[in-house]
Amino acid sequence: MSKTKILIVEDDHGLREALMDTLLLGGYQVTPVDSAEGAMVKLSDSSFDLIVSDIQMAGMNGLSLLKSVKKKYPNLPFVLMTAYANVNDAIQAMRDGATDYLSKPFAPQVLLNLVGRYAPAQKVVSRTPIAADPSSLNLLNLAQKVANSDATVMVLGPSGSGKEVLSRYIHDQSSRSDAPFVAINCAAIPENMLEATLFGYEKGAFTGAIQACPGKFEQAQQGTILLDEITEMDLSLQAKLLRVLQEKEVERLGGRKTISLNVRVIATSNRDLKAAVADGKFREDLYYRLNVFPITWLPLHQRQGDILPLAKHLLTRHCDSNKATQLTFSASAAHKLNTHTWPGNVRELENVIQRALILCNDDIIDGDDLLIESTHQQIFDANAETNPQALFIEDDKSLLGSELRVQEHQIILDALQALNGKRKDVAEKLGISPRTLRYKLAKMRESGIELPS
Numbered sequence: 001m002s003k004t005k006i007l008i009v010e011d012d013h014g015l016r017e018a019l020m021d022t023l024l025l026g027g028y029q030v031t032p033v034d035s036a037e038g039a040m041v042k043l044s045d046s047s048f049d050l051i052v053s054d055i056q057m058a059g060m061n062g063l064s065l066l067k068s069v070k071k072k073y074p075n076l077p078f079v080l081m082t083a084y085a086n087v088n089d090a091i092q093a094m095r096d097g098a099t100d101y102l103s104k105p106f107a108p109q110v111l112l113n114l115v116g117r118y119a120p121a122q123k124v125v126s127r128t129p130i131a132a133d134p135s136s137l138n139l140l141n142l143a144q145k146v147a148n149s150d151a152t153v154m155v156l157g158p159s160g161s162g163k164e165v166l167s168r169y170i171h172d173q174s175s176r177s178d179a180p181f182v183a184i185n186c187a188a189i190p191e192n193m194l195e196a197t198l199f200g201y202e203k204g205a206f207t208g209a210i211q212a213c214p215g216k217f218e219q220a221q222q223g224t225i226l227l228d229e230i231t232e233m234d235l236s237l238q239a240k241l242l243r244v245l246q247e248k249e250v251e252r253l254g255g256r257k258t259i260s261l262n263v264r265v266i267a268t269s270n271r272d273l274k275a276a277v278a279d280g281k282f283r284e285d286l287y288y289r290l291n292v293f294p295i296t297w298l299p300l301h302q303r304q305g306d307i308l309p310l311a312k313h314l315l316t317r318h319c320d321s322n323k324a325t326q327l328t329f330s331a332s333a334a335h336k337l338n339t340h341t342w343p344g345n346v347r348e349l350e351n352v353i354q355r356a357l358i359l360c361n362d363d364i365i366d367g368d369d370l371l372i373e374s375t376h377q378q379i380f381d382a383n384a385e386t387n388p389q390a391l392f393i394e395d396d397k398s399l400l401g402s403e404l405r406v407q408e409h410q411i412i413l414d415a416l417q418a419l420n421g422k423r424k425d426v427a428e429k430l431g432i433s434p435r436t437l438r439y440k441l442a443k444m445r446e447s448g449i450e451l452p453s
């Protein structure tokens, strides 16, 4: 996924900063400018996914900016901010093609809800999965076949193996490809927000629901919804999800109207689903409803034929996006890539390539330019054995031992402190999924270790 880019046009310094903070925290990439003229300059040298602009500004005002933008970039969503008293401006703005408007003052969440409606924070980039190994070619073939149907698909595989890429591929290959593909990561959204995010809510449904908001299911109408890391959903929400899938209709929180759905569902998980059902963590009826057509990525080291083609593809992609000249791998680099066990799968490979781009001095990436973080990973792999659910993480009993566990705990504690306790950032830094981190933190708590809140 890549971040959605927003251009903010606001001449009031304080408000500009506040808008920026809110959108940055919401996961967007933000470019602020203090005038409409500045916005036109920025638009000529960078691309944006959405504009949020004030109306009243010295010089060219927001309505004139809107007209110029609509002429040059007719499909670019444009949200205008108006003073509360000035509803006429808002009406004019909508007539002139504004996508929506916000009446000042507004709460940060209102801004995020509105912006999220037109531009989700993470853009899912359309990419055909690279596959050269016979097992992966077979998998793509299956994906293509299932894409032609409306069947619910369960994409399985270890973390970072390409589940999301494959899900997007199924959507792109389906007759729904012109309609939205809406991805939601069930592990990344706080439990108390997930229901409202999925099903939407009406104004006043809960404190802070200042205006009605459609849920992800509604946003995916005619298209595909990807329920990423589905096993992270709590049991009561699983029951509600099952009902929505069975009835093919949704009711917003606080709403009375049922909305019929025409949405294809794809779910992903890196857990052993049957074990999750056996442990009472995942509802059996939901398992059968979602597991209509399961497709499973092998861990990267078990599909040797994919490693170099993927490495080359990722190298080209990152050279292009850094506007760097194209590089190649030396024989020693290729050997190193082929012999590593890749516990972090394709995501780890991608990180190694990005590092190599920084380290290499000429046009050839050498073995020494490939910095593979083995120590941390081995510690995590070794300890994975203690987690019966983490099926796909390799275990190495010879590394198990209390000393390693102490080291692992220390690494997690250091990361928690360095990143102010932000679990998502900590998981990212350590190269493990939020779920694995949560599991490890629970284990640490169980063994009496005090964790920063």
Ligand SMILES: Nc1ncnc2c1ncn2[C@@H]1O[C@H](COP(=O)(O)OP(=O)(O)OP(=O)(O)O)[C@@H](O)[C@H]1O
Residues within 6 Å of the ligand: 001, 127, 128, 129, 130, 131, 157, 158, 159, 160, 161, 162, 163, 164, 165, 166, 228, 268, 270, 310, 313, 346, 347, 350, 433
């Ligand atoms: N077959 C592939 N071809 C091209 N790129 C790939 C492929 N597989 C994975 N990637 C890249 O590797 C990264 C991780 O892939 P993706 O997010 O699809 O994995 P995932 O299994 O969904 O991960 P997680 O379990 O952590 O959600 C992405 O940047 C993706 O573009």
